[in-house]
Amino acid sequence: MRIIVFVKQVPDTAEVKINPETNTLVREGVPSIINPYDVHALEAALQIRDHKGGKVIVVTMGPPQAEDALREAVSMGADEVFLVSDRAFAGADTWATSYALYRAAEKIGFDIILCGKQAIDGDTAQVGPETAEFLNIPHISYIRKIEDVSESSIKVQRLMDDGYDIVESSLPLLMTVVKEINTPRLPSLKGKMAAKKAVINKLDLEALGGKEIEANVGLKGSPTQVRNIFAPKCQVQKRELSGTPEEQVAALVQDLRRIRCA
Amino acid sequence: MRIVVISDKCVSCGVCVDSCPFSAIEMRDEKAFITEGCQFCRACMSVCPAGAIVEKAEEGDAKTVADLSAYSGVWVFAEQREGKISGVSYELLGAGRRLANDRGTYLAAVLLGGTVEHTDDLIKWGAEKVYLCSDPILEKFNDEPYSQAMISLIQQYKPEIVLAGATPIGRSFIPRVAASLRTGLTADCTSLEIDKESGNLLQVRPAFGGNIMATILCPNHRPQIATVRPRVMKRDEYDESRKGEIINVDLPSLTTRTKVLDTVKEVSECMLNLQEAEVIVAGGRGMADPKGFKMLEELAELLGGAVGASRAAVDEGWVSYSHQVGQTGKTVCPKIYIACGISGAVQHMVGMQSSDMIIAINKNPEAPIFSAATYYIVGDVNEIVPMMIKQLKEASQS
Ligand SMILES: Cc1cc2nc3c(=O)[nH]c(=O)nc-3n(C[C@H](O)[C@H](O)[C@H](O)COP(=O)(O)OP(=O)(O)OC[C@H]3O[C@@H](n4cnc5c(N)ncnc54)[C@H](O)[C@@H]3O)c2cc1C
Ligand SMILES: Nc1ncnc2c1ncn2[C@@H]1O[C@H](COP(=O)(O)O)[C@@H](O)[C@H]1O
Numbered sequence: 001m002r003i004i005v006f007v008k009q010v011p012d013t014a015e016v017k018i019n020p021e022t023n024t025l026v027r028e029g030v031p032s033i034i035n036p037y038d039v040h041a042l043e044a045a046l047q048i049r050d051h052k053g054g055k056v057i058v059v060t061m062g063p064p065q066a067e068d069a070l071r072e073a074v075s076m077g078a079d080e081v082f083l084v085s086d087r088a089f090a091g092a093d094t095w096a097t098s099y100a101l102y103r104a105a106e107k108i109g110f111d112i113i114l115c116g117k118q119a120i121d122g123d124t125a126q127v128g129p130e131t132a133e134f135l136n137i138p139h140i141s142y143i144r145k146i147e148d149v150s151e152s153s154i155k156v157q158r159l160m161d162d163g164y165d166i167v168e169s170s171l172p173l174l175m176t177v178v179k180e181i182n183t184p185r186l187p188s189l190k191g192k193m194a195a196k197k198a199v200i201n202k203l204d205l206e207a208l209g210g211k212e213i214e215a216n217v218g219l220k221g222s223p224t225q226v227r228n229i230f231a232p233k234c235q236v237q238k239r240e241l242s243g244t245p246e247e248q249v250a251a252l253v254q255d256l257r258r259i260r261c262a
Numbered sequence: 263m264r265i266v267v268i269s270d271k272c273v274s275c276g277v278c279v280d281s282c283p284f285s286a287i288e289m290r291d292e293k294a295f296i297t298e299g300c301q302f303c304r305a306c307m308s309v310c311p312a313g314a315i316v317e318k319a320e321e322g323d324a325k326t327v328a329d330l331s332a333y334s335g336v337w338v339f340a341e342q343r344e345g346k347i348s349g350v351s352y353e354l355l356g357a358g359r360r361l362a363n364d365r366g367t368y369l370a371a372v373l374l375g376g377t378v379e380h381t382d383d384l385i386k387w388g389a390e391k392v393y394l395c396s397d398p399i400l401e402k403f404n405d406e407p408y409s410q411a412m413i414s415l416i417q418q419y420k421p422e423i424v425l426a427g428a429t430p431i432g433r434s435f436i437p438r439v440a441a442s443l444r445t446g447l448t449a450d451c452t453s454l455e456i457d458k459e460s461g462n463l464l465q466v467r468p469a470f471g472g473n474i475m476a477t478i479l480c481p482n483h484r485p486q487i488a489t490v491r492p493r494v495m496k497r498d499e500y501d502e503s504r505k506g507e508i509i510n511v512d513l514p515s516l517t518t519r520t521k522v523l524d525t526v527k528e529v530s531e532c533m534l535n536l537q538e539a540e541v542i543v544a545g546g547r548g549m550a551d552p553k554g555f556k557m558l559e560e561l562a563e564l565l566g567g568a569v570g571a572s573r574a575a576v577d578e579g580w581v582s583y584s585h586q587v588g589q590t591g592k593t594v595c596p597k598i599y600i601a602c603g604i605s606g607a608v609q610h611m612v613g614m615q616s617s618d619m620i621i622a623i624n625k626n627p628e629a630p631i632f633s634a635a636t637y638y639i640v641g642d643v644n645e646i647v648p649m650m651i652k653q654l655k656e657a658s659q660s
Contacts, residue, residue: 129437141434163528223446
């Protein structure tokens with residue numbers, strides 16, 4: 001079984017802030033991490049491999065420093081890693097990212113692809129399903145449990161708003177996972193050693209199709225554009241409450257009752 | 263296209279360096295320099311005080327690939343589960359109505375696997391046309407037949423805007439539609455407007471965990487597709503007398519390789535209540551312990567409402583996740599939202615800011631929640647909330 005895991009290196013968004021006065025991002029010392037959902041995808045892949053045999057192949061598209069994410073994946077137990085990187089891929093939206101990942105996956109070969117539910121920098125949750133469409137394979141999103149895997153089919157639980165669906169699919173298949181699916185393992189000492197020596201396979205524009213695909217990747221291949229960014233703001237009409245706390249509460253309660261009874 | 267610094271204009275202030283989310287700007291020879299890491303987010307352009315950062319066209323830039331004028335109409339994907347149309351569909355019709363008016367075009371709904379009875383509701387909530395495909399393969403949700411159906415309808419009728427709910431269903435299959443049609447998709451939009459000049463759809467969405475908002479365009483491809491979370495848009499008026507056209511479509515050759523074997527319901531009552539509630543009493547870290555939430559429960563009961571919470575309170579274990587409001591919780595839109603001991607982080611506010619009335623109680627006069635509040639009381643929740651409970655009880659007895 002060949003299992004590809006797509007991981008993305010993202011800034012730790014909990015630490016990205018915007019300064020509302022200057023409208024600039026404050027990103028001093030914001031660390032880069034593997035997208036947290038992708039760590040769960042990797043764990044799910046490792047578990048399938050540990051039970052069924054095969055290989056876990058981790059693929060990321062990003063700038064050269066995304067190599068760190070791949071080494072981290074090796075330290076957790078990934079067998080092979082690929083860095084999809086080229087100047088031509090810069091500025092990709094989800095369409096163009098998915099297109100490049102589709103070419104990469106086709107070249108690498110797979111039975112299963114695992115993704116995170118979404119990347120925390122954009123929260124779009126689009127790259128998985130879009131890649132599946134390009135590959136012309138089925139996909140299932142928001143998987144919270146893998147019930148059963150065989151050579152040719154898989155049975156999973158798909159999280160919905162009001163519960164979950166039990167869904168069966170043939171392989172090959174792409175799946176996106178939510179955090180409930182597992183608890184990721186920590187890197188082992190042996191893994192950390194392996195990570196240092198790991199071979200990072202590189203796929204550039206040429207490797208994925210060169211001129212033929214140039215119009216479909218990076219900024220040129222992206223149908224969406226960012227027009228501007230700004231700090232979130234809300235403006236409301238305030239109604240002052242005055243007096244002692246009792247008086248303030250009394251005024252409030254009166255209004256609450258008026259609204260509720262109206 | 264590239265983003266470049268006109269070095270003559272650069273005043274070496276370094277503001278752009280700090281503004282770049284991708285650390286792709288450096289100072290070289292005391293001038294800003296944009297490195298290969300540039301992701302074209304344009305953050306720097308909006309902050310440069312000297313107007314020294316500009317876009318430069320390059321050979322091979324994306325050109326208009328489709329005949330944009332061939333596309334017209336605003337479409338809403340009307341989601342159904344077990345024959346019941348979800349509320350977000352009606353909210354999208356409300357948003358779609360505005361857009362259709364601004365574009366001078368029609369508003370339609372697409373219903374996959376529904377029955378005619380429901381179709382009428384879509385018209386009463388504002389759709390002029392309903393495309394209905396009742397193929398049994400669409401009864402339960404599977405990504406492939408849903409996307410195939412949507413793709414072939416879009417190819418046939420060419421709408422210029424398509425809206426869908428950012429629900430587990432919409433978020434899962436709509437990306438396949440966008441991929442196949444070679445067009446853009448913007449997830450989780452919080453505001454949708456038509457740009458007066460170009461007629462393009464301006465799609466505003468949070469980025470970087472909600473710390474930043476971005477306006478996204480899809481200028482050269484059609485349709486422009488966006489998903490919107492439930493409870494973000496407002497419904498239009500329900501009008502019994504509205505008439506519309508129901509168009510039955512037959513889509514041969516829908517196929518699926520996935521199959522839903524079973525559907526298991528795990529509806530937690532309070533989760534439903536939270537999104538349906540007209541009053542929500544929410545607590546944050548300022549409630550200090552589970553006892554604080556008991557107090558809020560009592561207040562909520564008096565007001566006929568439900569209890570919400572910030573993530574901090576959920577993380578502390580004082581209430582369960584199903585009560586969480588915000589970016590990673592539920593989006594709610596009650597008539598009255600009472601925030602007790604919640605600071606008002608943007609991730610919380612995106613989930614409740616469209617409430618009709620927000621009341622904030624916080625002991626810190628500088629708390630950001632006050633900026634969104636209609637009413638606020640600066641004070642200790644342990645003093646104010648019991649006071650409210652007492653006065654409400656007295657008032658209801660008198
Ligand atoms: C990617 C991401 C997603 C997130 N998603 C969510 C989400 O969905 N929902 C969410 O809520 N958060 C979310 N957060 C977390 C968010 O950033 C805040 O950390 C969180 O909302 C803070 O909760 P709080 O206001 O209860 O706590 P705090 O920020 O600690 O605020 C406590 C407030 O209580 C006040 N207070 C303390 N004691 C009293 C008292 N006795 N009386 C009155 N006032 C008192 C204080 O003045 C303070 O303002 C997310 C964060 C990230 C990075
Ligand atoms: N640049 C990338 N490289 C590898 N995988 C990615 C990349 N971008 C997104 N993904 C995968 O797609 C998932 C969804 O990402 P997104 O659509 O950006 O929210 C992530 O959890 C990853 O598994």
